[in-house]
Amino acid sequence: MRLLALLIALCAAPLAAQERLVLGATTTTENSGLLGFILPQFSAETGIRVDVVALGTRQVLAMAANGDLDVVIVHHRPSEDTFMAAGDGDARFDLMFNDFVIIGPSDDPAQVATANTPAQAFARIGAVGAKFVSRGDESGTHLRELSLWQAAGLTPDGRWYSEVGSGMGASLNIAAALSTYILSDRSTWLSFSNRADLTLLYEGGPELRNTYALITVSAARHPHINARAAHLFAQWMTGPAGQAAIANYRLNDETLFCPITPQAGQQQGKTCAAGQN
Amino acid sequence: MSAPILTLRNVSYIVRGARLLGPLNLTLSSTGITCILGPNGAGKSLFLQLAHGMLNPDSGQILWDGAPAAQTRQSRGFVFQSTPVLRRSVRANLAFSLAARLSPRKGRAALVDQALNAARLQSQAQQPAAALSGGERQRLALAQAMVAQPRAILLDEPGASLDPASRRALEDMVRQAADTGTKVIMATHDLAAARRLADDVVVFVNGAVAAQGPAAEFFTAEHPAAVADYMEGRL
Amino acid sequence: MDAMATAFGMLIGFDPTLWSVIGLSLRVSLSAVLIATLIGAPLGAILATRRFVGRQALIVVSGAFMALPPVVVGLAVYLLLSRAGPLGSLGLLFTPSAMIVAQTLLILPIITALTRQAVAPVYRDYSGLFKAHDVAPMMALRITLWDARFGVATALLAGFGRAISEVGAVQIVGGNIAGVTRVMTTTIALETSKGNLELALALGMVLILLALLINLAIIGLGRIGQRFEEARL
Numbered sequence: 149m150r151l152l153a154l155l156i157a158l159c160a161a162p163l164a165a166q167e168r169l170v171l172g173a174t175t176t177t178e179n180s181g182l183l184g185f186i187l188p189q190f191s192a193e194t195g196i197r198v199d200v201v202a203l204g205t206r207q208v209l210a211m212a213a214n215g216d217l218d219v220v221i222v223h224h225r226p227s228e229d230t231f232m233a234a235g236d237g238d239a240r241f242d243l244m245f246n247d248f249v250i251i252g253p254s255d256d257p258a259q260v261a262t263a264n265t266p267a268q269a270f271a272r273i274g275a276v277g278a279k280f281v282s283r284g285d286e287s288g289t290h291l292r293e294l295s296l297w298q299a300a301g302l303t304p305d306g307r308w309y310s311e312v313g314s315g316m317g318a319s320l321n322i323a324a325a326l327s328t329y330i331l332s333d334r335s336t337w338l339s340f341s342n343r344a345d346l347t348l349l350y351e352g353g354p355e356l357r358n359t360y361a362l363i364t365v366s367a368a369r370h371p372h373i374n375a376r377a378a379h380l381f382a383q384w385m386t387g388p389a390g391q392a393a394i395a396n397y398r399l400n401d402e403t404l405f406c407p408i409t410p411q412a413g414q415q416q417g418k419t420c421a422a423g424q425n
Numbered sequence: 426m427s428a429p430i431l432t433l434r435n436v437s438y439i440v441r442g443a444r445l446l447g448p449l450n451l452t453l454s455s456t457g458i459t460c461i462l463g464p465n466g467a468g469k470s471l472f473l474q475l476a477h478g479m480l481n482p483d484s485g486q487i488l489w490d491g492a493p494a495a496q497t498r499q500s501r502g503f504v505f506q507s508t509p510v511l512r513r514s515v516r517a518n519l520a521f522s523l524a525a526r527l528s529p530r531k532g533r534a535a536l537v538d539q540a541l542n543a544a545r546l547q548s549q550a551q552q553p554a555a556a557l558s559g560g561e562r563q564r565l566a567l568a569q570a571m572v573a574q575p576r577a578i579l580l581d582e583p584g585a586s587l588d589p590a591s592r593r594a595l596e597d598m599v600r601q602a603a604d605t606g607t608k609v610i611m612a613t614h615d616l617a618a619a620r621r622l623a624d625d626v627v628v629f630v631n632g633a634v635a636a637q638g639p640a641a642e643f644f645t646a647e648h649p650a651a652v653a654d655y656m657e658g659r660l
Numbered sequence: 661m662d663a664m665a666t667a668f669g670m671l672i673g674f675d676p677t678l679w680s681v682i683g684l685s686l687r688v689s690l691s692a693v694l695i696a697t698l699i700g701a702p703l704g705a706i707l708a709t710r711r712f713v714g715r716q717a718l719i720v721v722s723g724a725f726m727a728l729p730p731v732v733v734g735l736a737v738y739l740l741l742s743r744a745g746p747l748g749s750l751g752l753l754f755t756p757s758a759m760i761v762a763q764t765l766l767i768l769p770i771i772t773a774l775t776r777q778a779v780a781p782v783y784r785d786y787s788g789l790f791k792a793h794d795v796a797p798m799m800a801l802r803i804t805l806w807d808a809r810f811g812v813a814t815a816l817l818a819g820f821g822r823a824i825s826e827v828g829a830v831q832i833v834g835g836n837i838a839g840v841t842r843v844m845t846t847t848i849a850l851e852t853s854k855g856n857l858e859l860a861l862a863l864g865m866v867l868i869l870l871a872l873l874i875n876l877a878i879i880g881l882g883r884i885g886q887r888f889e890e891a892r893l
Contacts, residue, residue, distance in 0.1 A: 170754060170835075175853070179850075179853075179854050184838070199754060199835070199837040199840050199841075200837055200838065201754060201835035201836070201837060202836065211742075213744075214742045214743055214744035214745075215742070215743035215744055215748070216742050216743050216744075216753055216754070314853065315853035315854070316853075316854075317852075317853050317854035317855030317856070318852060318853045318854075318855060320855055321855045321857070340855055341855075342855055342857075370743060372743065372749075372751075
């Protein structure tokens with residue numbers, strides 16, 4: 149048994165003897181490129197290497213509850229509250245926000261563009277039975293979509309509603325191919341190039357605000373986690389350096405995420421403006 | 426007769442309640458060629474395998490030069506009617522036989538060359554053994570049995586599937602082997618070959634010895650009915 | 661087409677990210693093949709040549725486990741290596757070691773079953789010969805294994821193919837961490853999920869090219885090996 153472990157270790161080759169922080173982040177955060185931009189700055193300042201495991205919100209929290217992650221960035225308040233209440237989290241910080249947008253075919257059969265609230269937009273889609281693609285993977289985006297259906301007073305069911313169990317990019321691809329409505333986070337939509345007939349139809353309002361939280365995992369519950377590095381990370385991300393870095397991240401000349409702490413002199417993209425309603 | 430080389434005392438072999446062989450009491454002389462005759466199913470193959478030691482009897486003793494067969498297997502060679510070969514060269518197959526008998530590495534090459542000569546397979550030494558013809562394969566098998574200079578070799582109808590010319594070549598090898606002092610015990614259906622080769626003969630019928638004696642007498646004497654039936658092809 | 665050009669451009673231009681991803685893929689899968697062979701090949705050879713209680717059951721099980729879905733293996737290994745699990749204290753999760761463990765378990769049944777299948781007919785042919793020459797069991801096993809070596813090599817190639825092409829297991833236990841546990845297949849899956857289908861496809865072709873090269877190398881080795889036909893007996 150020990151020989152086997154030795155053999156495995158030899159084959160795997162030891163990673164550099166650098167302090168390691170394991171961060172669980174949602175796929176939207178990772179895929180937007182934000183972390184690839186920010187984390188090197190953190191590592192340069194502190195010498196801590198951050199390993200990012202990108203999964204859906206629910207999976208991230210499940211793994212954190214097992215003690216497999218040191219710190220998480222997620223975006224679904226009810227799940228976060230459950231996590232904290234169960235004692236798995238040490239401290240929770242609002243980190244940044246962006247917003248969701250409703251995307252759909254340019255001819256807009258359900259007249260989403262003229263709706264007054266997102267819930268009304270969803271109600272119109274359901275009433276007309278316009279085709280809708282749902283991520284169906286209990287990600288933060290999917291869970292927000294479900295709460296909007298609830299606010300609209302209906303349970304989406306029927307051939308017009310397709311749950312694809314995929315990530316945001318893949319789901320957008322399907323929506324583009326089938327010309328359907330879909331709820332997307334703005335950052336993925338901005339970087340999505342395969343749009344076909346899809347266009348942004350509805351945006352704005354507190355119901356579409358998407359707040360990201362950073363939670364450090366409880367060292368009391370899971371003693372082996374890198375608590376020191378986790379706290380350093382939380383302080384840095386919520387402090388001036390991290391918040392400025394978030395604000396400075398742009399894709400195609402747009403700000404994708406808005407730091408919780410407003411940055412003076414920063415060009416306010418639609419993201420931050422929408423969120424500050 | 427000088428001390429017998431092979432002695433069977435009350436040997437029986439039973440499969441699923443049926444007694445296929447025995448009880449046998451038999452001795453064989455220590456030199457020369459003994460031919461084992463008898464119809465199919467008489468127990469010739471069983472007898473050879475028991476005598477070699479690769480099968481164990483259900484009762485009785487089998488002794489070679491006084492020692493139990495199971496203990497002295499290494500000193501005997503065996504040739505089947507058709508022998509599998511290793512998927513290697515002819516030379517490698519012979520070397521294998523030596524290795525199996527834990528023969529010292531140093532002398533192996535010389536012994537292999539000797540065996541190749543005796544089998545007249547020198548020109549095919551490097552070829553894959555699988556490429557040999559039927560007759561050549563049996564010569565190889567006999568060479569493999571002989572290469573470690575065994576005390577005795579047992580052959581189970583070695584020429585049965587060969588053409589007459591190959592059979593004669595094999596016979597020559599068998600006689601050569603006997604001439605070097607190796608005891609040869611050979612089961613065969615080829616009565617003509619038996620006439621040519623045998624020094625003494627044992628006839629099996631229905632799992633028991635029906636006749637035994639020196640060859641010269643055997644082929645001229647009168648036989649009990651069962652043996653005569655076999656010899657004349659009525660069995 | 662653009663993506664194809666991009667991918668191959670990265671390959672030939674020695675783009676460091678791509679090459680480190682390729683390097684990790686090879687390291688993980690080749691290690692898994694090595695360890696699984698050390699365990700599975702002797703096991704397969706024993707299954708082919710000896711009789712013992714439970715032999716039939718083992719044969720059936722190893723055959724059935726050849727069809728284990730990689731994602732299931734990954735899940736099982738995650739549960740084992742998670743901090744909440746029995747082997748959590750080893751701290752292997754989200755490291756290449758965990759990926760090697762998962763892939764080893766995944767391909768062990770294949771290597772065992774196919775080795776058995778390569779060795780059994782050879783042994784069947786040889787058993788009469790071994791009996792007649794009274795060959796010791798260890799020598800019999802060695803000779804059989806050497807003469808069955810091409811079939812066994814195929815078994816190893818099959819195991820490697822399964823390892824290098826799977827994504828479910830390494831995704832879960834490795835976490836697809838950039839620069840640490842990201843391999844070709846998880847990169848392809850990631851690009852697909854981001855909607856970069858052409859790039860994903862191009863990377864897929866790079867992977868196939870890699871697998872092809874490795875197969876050719878093994879076959880080439882086999883040709884050379886044919887000269888050393890007679891192993892030391």
